[in-house]
Amino acid sequence: MIEPLVSPRPIAPSQPVDARRSGREELALYAGSIALAAIVKRSGTPLFVLDPDRIAERFAYFGELLPFARLRYALAALPHPAVIRTIAAAGGGFDVVSTGELAMLAHEEVPASAAVYSHPIKRPAAIAAAAAAGVRLFVADNPAEVRKFLGVDASVRLLIRVHFDGDGASFGVDAAHAMNLARFAVNNGIRVAGFSVHVDADRMSPRRLEQVLRETLRLIDEGNARWRLGADTLDLGGGLPAEHEAGDARLRALAAAAARVLEPRAPALTVLAALGRCVAAPAMLLATRVVGQATRDGAVWHYLDDGMHGSFAGLRDAASAPAMFSLRELLEPGDVPPPALYPCTVAGASTDGLDVIARDLPLPSLGIDDVLLCPNLGAYSLVLASNFEAVRRTRVHVLHSRRAAQRSGAVDAL
Amino acid sequence: MIEPLVSPRPIAPSQPVDARRSGREELALYAGSIALAAIVKRSGTPLFVLDPDRIAERFAYFGELLPFARLRYALAALPHPAVIRTIAAAGGGFDVVSTGELAMLAHEEVPASAAVYSHPIKRPAAIAAAAAAGVRLFVADNPAEVRKFLGVDASVRLLIRVHFDGDGASFGVDAAHAMNLARFAVNNGIRVAGFSVHVDADRMSPRRLEQVLRETLRLIDEGNARWRLGADTLDLGGGLPAEHEAGDARLRALAAAAARVLEPRAPALTVLAALGRCVAAPAMLLATRVVGQATRDGAVWHYLDDGMHGSFAGLRDAASAPAMFSLRELLEPGDVPPPALYPCTVAGASTDGLDVIARDLPLPSLGIDDVLLCPNLGAYSLVLASNFEAVRRTRVHVLHSRRAAQRSGAVDAL
Structure with a gap:
């Protein structure tokens, strides 16, 4: 029935x-x-x-894969106190995008100086609070945003986020205008730490990553030689792939491409890399x-x-x-x-x-x-x-x- | 520059x-x-x-549009205490789908008897808690779910949710098996209140609604005459359109179609209708x-x-x-x-x-x-x-x- x-x-x-x-x-x-x-x-x-041990293992694995980089954990993927404590204990830095994320770090007694504030768009009040808490590195990608740093603590420095293939992308100044934006900052008394570029693991080949990193290095070198930027930092951004099977073939190829470009520049260049999905997943x-x-x-x-x-x-x-x-x-x-x-x-x-x-x-x-x-x-x-x-x-x-x-x-x- | x-x-x-x-x-x-x-x-x-007044106005408007129906507010769209209080003050019932939503009603001192528990899939513990709190009307759409009502308070009644065009739909027994499911319930000592059918405002024409309601009425009538279901309720479900400009032409056409089928059956038939988006938006x-x-x-x-x-x-x-x-x-x-x-x-x-x-x-x-x-x-x-x-x-x-x-x-x- x-x-x-x-x-x-x-x-x-x-x-x-x-x-x-x-x-x-x-x-x-x-x-x-x-x-x-x-x-x-x-x-x-x-x-x-x-499992905090898996966070620690994965973070250590990336340390071996990217020995030339200072690793930051991007809280957005999983902003859990146990993860924050594990990363902090492993000596990692952090990548934050909101006042709320900074508060989570403070709650775990992580100094704000360990964090990069990487959201390219911020309310002035968020910038002021983060700078007062001790954040020294921020990301910006357009003139309206750079202007918000006028009068902010002079020890604060900006990373200019650049994109090279970003039709319709939500963030990043296109590479042709990146130097102008960096000069605009410096001419207004705002310090520039360097340039930030995001690895889009889904679309970026190792070969393309190599090109993009060489172009970013060129921005730093030209900016320092011609415009006295005083840049010393290249930020690899986030976006590394999360897979962890089959020897991480794709991840290893991307890391090798980055190493070919960046390792010869150590130790004069600070390389940052943000890890989110690939550590948390x-x-x-x-x-x-x-x-x-x-x-x-x-x-x-x-x-x-x-x-x-x-x-x-x-x-x-x-x-x-x-x-x-x-x-x-x-x-x-x-x-x-x-x-x-x-x-x-x-x-x-x-x-x-x-x-x-x-x-x-x-x-x-x-x-x-x-x-x-x-x-x-x-x-x-x-x-x-x-x-x-x-x-x-x-x-x-x-x-x-x-x-x-x-x-x-x-x-x-x- | x-x-x-x-x-x-x-x-x-x-x-x-x-x-x-x-x-x-x-x-x-x-x-x-x-x-x-x-x-x-x-x-x-x-x-x-x-704006609670807009809730009240919109609810009253639907009362004029569907005078043959008892209106329930479906909490899922906006389960805000002020909305609950407004609907309760207007004499409306409620449509809930979780233990959490029932708790929100209780918090506003709305009796659980004013609610239909319309989620077709429930944990036995959720059924027991809702029945103990006073909910008397539940929805089911498959044998495994009906079985969960064995031994539940004998005054509880089921609405069998039916679909007529539901290829790949997540809920609803197809019309050809709806009578079997209702008989399965009754044969096991579980009371059947009637049948429930959802208006899919995006896809359903007034003409199709009229057909579907006639078929649902036929299920009720045949079930009562041939299988002694004792059904007295037709549940229009939710899904009415939210637009409120241009005289609500589409909404009025759907309401008129429902009235043609259902008004001649008043007052022997209880017609229920759930309002969510169309009241809250x-x-x-x-x-x-x-x-x-x-x-x-x-x-x-x-x-x-x-x-x-x-x-x-x-x-x-x-x-x-x-x-x-x-x-x-x-x-x-x-x-x-x-x-x-x-x-x-x-x-x-x-x-x-x-x-x-x-x-x-x-x-x-x-x-x-x-x-x-x-x-x-x-x-x-x-x-x-x-x-x-x-x-x-x-x-x-x-x-x-x-x-x-x-x-x-x-x-x-x-």
Whole structure:
């Protein structure tokens, strides 16, 4: 009498399913090492599990990859106190874009001198407050913004943000006008530290990065020789890729390109690099639960207790389905073969018809109350969530750092 | 030396500019009546200005339009205490989708019996809590969900949510299986109140609405005659259009179609209708300030102190530019001709390159610190905002109700 639950045929093993298998093994090992099942049982769902050690490891990895650069953590990706403390303990600097982010640093007793204020557009009151707190490096990209620094503390310096391929871009002065803007600042008694250029990991090839960095260096050199800018800093900006599998091939190629241009200039040149997504993403996973199931037009739908208005909000821009594993499949002994996978629609917690997380996602057989785990969800997840439909944002469970005892150190003042 | 600010040619008067002119006159009158300039001066920006009288007016208007229906306000659009109090005072019911929304009603001392819990997917704990609080009407659309009502208070009744054109829809049992689902409930001792169908204002013609309502009535009649459902309720769901200009032609046509089918059945049939966007949208305007300006690729950019991660978050789905007026142009005496308009790019407060609110929007000449006003921003704005980049959500200034003294009344228990 009731429409039977359709039993779709399992997905045949294929490339993406093989990739899922290795991801599953990695996650199963990790879940065991942090006793994830017990955490979820104790704290319920939805739940983020944040691992400060992964922040530290990832930050150290970038230190090896970019030994010529002073690394800053860009708070926007995941401005969590535990992350701030971990970066500070590792000697990292910070990249902030708002008064609120500066307040978070102050709350963790990180000196403002460790931060670059990188938002190119600021209210004068925000500049005054940041300068008074001790920020010494700001970013600007247009004359109206440079004028806001007239009369600000004379030890403050500007990085001029430049773009080289920026048709329709929201920020950056085009390279042809960058020198004019730097000269405008200096002629008005505002100091220029150098130039800032953003790596757009999605679009920039290593070869193009090399060109762009050479052109930025040329701006610094010409500015110093011809216009007495006194520039000593090149800011690589943010935007490095987040992937951390397969040897980070793309990331390594970008880093090598930067090294070819910038290492020969050390130590006379200060190179800055902001890390956001690439440090935060692998440090947090989401545990979410199946709370409802239905068969619609022959497709199996799983409804979760989190969604596109919550912890998956970052997917709206990324347009790619997240990896999902059931806690139950991870708890199987290692010698049990992987479960059969079925194509499913996974929907979020709200009544919004657009709150669909993924369609045709391969998942094992699931029941109501099964817990799903989504790794690599540390960046642009929590921070983009709203309280839509009066649902609270997902809580964060912070793992005890297994390394904290070994770490100490001052914060790198930029 | 500095790149000159481009002076684009004013936009020639045309149809959209004429529409802007009438909108400007209406807003200027309204701004004068509520002393908007003084509010903005006192409270700063960004600021929402919420007018409970507009909620009451709009709710009363729908009462005239749908005299055969009991109206519920769907909290999801704008779950503000002042809105809840206004609807309750007008005798309206409520449509809730979460434990959090029920708590907001309780906080305003609205009895839970005035609410329909319309989310088709719920955790058993949410059902138990809502039933214990006094909710008597719930929505379900699949067998797994109906089963969750086994053992719940016997006075609780279900609305079966149906869809008639729902390929790929996230909710609703297709019409061919709706009777089976209702019988499954009744056979298990769970009472069925009737059927629920959502008006999709963007896609549904009045003619199609009429068909859909006739089919829903047929489900009720056949269910009662053949399967002893005991159904007495047809739920129109939400989704009515929000426009309120030009006599609401589309809205009136939909209401007339519903009346043709449903009025002949009064008073033996309880008709419910949920109002969200259409009540909330016109009741709130946003005041936001120009904090930065730049010329990029020949286009003038205005950067605001609010944006797509804040109060404009609802635009992400709507994909239409909001109307924007400068406070300065509204304060001009009525006999001053409208200002020349220029095409501008309007960008938000974050460093996200996707945070562009509108391109080629016709705006008068603006300077830094000019305040822009965006009317009709009451629905799906505040509720979709995040705290991205540690920026607080926009505050809400609630106008004193000029009508409150005349209003009183009990809440309509559904």
